[in-house]
Structure formats: structure tokens, C-alpha cells
Amino acid sequence: MSEKMGRLVLYSGCSGVGKGTILKELMKRDDSIRLSVSDTTRAPRPGEVDGVDYNFVSKEQFEKVIAENGYLEYAKYCDNYYGTPIDQVNDMLTQGYNVVLEIEVQGGLQIMENFPNILSIFVLPPSLEVLGERLRGRGTEDEAAIKKRLREAEHEMKYKDRYKHVVVNDKLEDAIEEIQGIIANER
Ligand code: 5GP
Numbered sequence: 001m002s003e004k005m006g007r008l009v010l011y012s013g014c015s016g017v018g019k020g021t022i023l024k025e026l027m028k029r030d031d032s033i034r035l036s037v038s039d040t041t042r043a044p045r046p047g048e049v050d051g052v053d054y055n056f057v058s059k060e061q062f063e064k065v066i067a068e069n070g071y072l073e074y075a076k077y078c079d080n081y082y083g084t085p086i087d088q089v090n091d092m093l094t095q096g097y098n099v100v101l102e103i104e105v106q107g108g109l110q111i112m113e114n115f116p117n118i119l120s121i122f123v124l125p126p127s128l129e130v131l132g133e134r135l136r137g138r139g140t141e142d143e144a145a146i147k148k149r150l151r152e153a154e155h156e157m158k159y160k161d162r163y164k165h166v167v168v169n170d171k172l173e174d175a176i177e178e179i180q181g182i183i184a185n186e187r
Contacts (some may be wrong), residue, residue, distance in 0.1 A: 010103070010121070011023065011120075012108070015153060026179060032097060039081075062083065067078050073111050075103070082107065100177070118151040119164060120165065122163035167179055
């Protein structure tokens with residue numbers, strides 16, 4: 001990559017909204033974009049790979065890194081910890097990559113406080129009903145967990161206006177192109 005420092009991009013949106021799918025496609029189209037791989041104490045979902053989707057760690061390991069100030073931000077979401085390891089983000093930025101932080105809003109607000117000019121994007125579902133259908137269609141959570149995520153989604157949507165850009169993921173291709181345009185324009 002280039003000698004120039006990369007940019008940090010804050011990327012949030014409700015669980016199940018398709019953030020991950022959009023981001024995977026963006027990374028295929030633009031090799032300057034890298035995802036920061038978070039640590040989490042949640043159990044892996046079928047198909048998720050340790051070190052790729054997340055670093056799956058124990059609560060004890062996570063709390064040790066908190067104590068060492070090793071996270072750029074972290075939050076508890078639906079009873080599990082999620083955090084962004086500082087070293088990894090710094091390494092990628094110094095190598096010139098644009099680093100996307102795909103994180104929920106509590107962590108997003110911490111990042112905005114520390115980096116007030118950060119490029120921030122919030123992805124919205126067309127409606128909560130559609131989000132519920134998508135979460136159920138994914139089949140990775142039971143009904144109680146889905147209800148909890150929907151409540152969380154409703155809460156998170158209240159923070160959307162704190163983000164510079166709000167994108168509705170109705171048609172996947174449109175959302176991908178819109179976000180690609182936002183990141184390209186910012187460079
Ligand atoms: P999931 O369990 O569906 O993979 O993630 C739940 C939520 O945690 C999503 O909104 C996801 O973006 C967020 N998340 C993932 N990694 C991090 C992180 O490092 N920090 C914070 N604050 N949230 C994260």
C-alpha cells in the first residue's frame with residue numbers, strides 16, 4: 001500500500017441489517033479497504049472463522065486487555081463484550097489502508113468523541129419488520145435472542161443522526177454503491 005496514512009471509517013447499523021455483506025463486497029471492489037477484526041466473547045456462529053470474522057476470546061482474556069488499555073473502544077452488547085484492538089488498527093492505518101470499524105453505537109459514540117472528524121456511516125433497514133424477517137431468515141439465533149436484537153436495533157436507530165451518512169439497505173447493490181461513493185468522495 002501507499003506511504004500515506006489510511007483513514008478510519010466508523011460503520012454502524014442494526015444487527016442483521018446486512019452490514020457485513022455490504023462490507024465484504026466493498027472489500028472485493030476496493031483493495032484499500034480493510035476491516036478491523038474485533039475481539040468478542042460471543043460464541044462463533046456456524047461458518048465463522050477465528051481470526052477472520054472475530055478473534056473469539058474468553059471473558060477473562062477480554063478483561064485483561066481492557067485493563068491494559070488495549071482497546072480503541074469496547075462495549076457490552078446482548079451480554080457479550082466486543083472490542084477493537086488498537087495495535088491492529090494502527091498497523092493497518094500506517095500501511096495506508098482505509099480501516100473500517102464495524103461496531104455498534106456505544107462503541108461508535110466513543111470513537112466519535114476521540115475522532116470528531118471521522119467519516120461515519122450508519123446502515124438502516126427499510127423497516128423493523130424487514131429486519132425481523134432477515135434475522136429470522138438467518139436462522140442463527142433463537143426467538144428470544146432475535147427479540148432482544150430487535151429491541152437493541154430500535155434503540156440503536158435513535159443514534160443514526162449522530163452519523164455523517166445514513167444509508168438504507170433496501171436493495172443490496174444500491175447500498176453497496178452508495179457506501180462506495182461516500183468513501184471515495186471522502187478521500
Ligand atoms: P454480532 O454478534 O451480530 O456479530 O455483532 C453484534 C454487534 O456488535 C454488531 O452491531 C457489530 O457491529 C458490533 N461489533 C462488532 N465488533 C465490535 C467491536 O469491536 N466493538 C463494538 N463496540 N461493537 C462491535
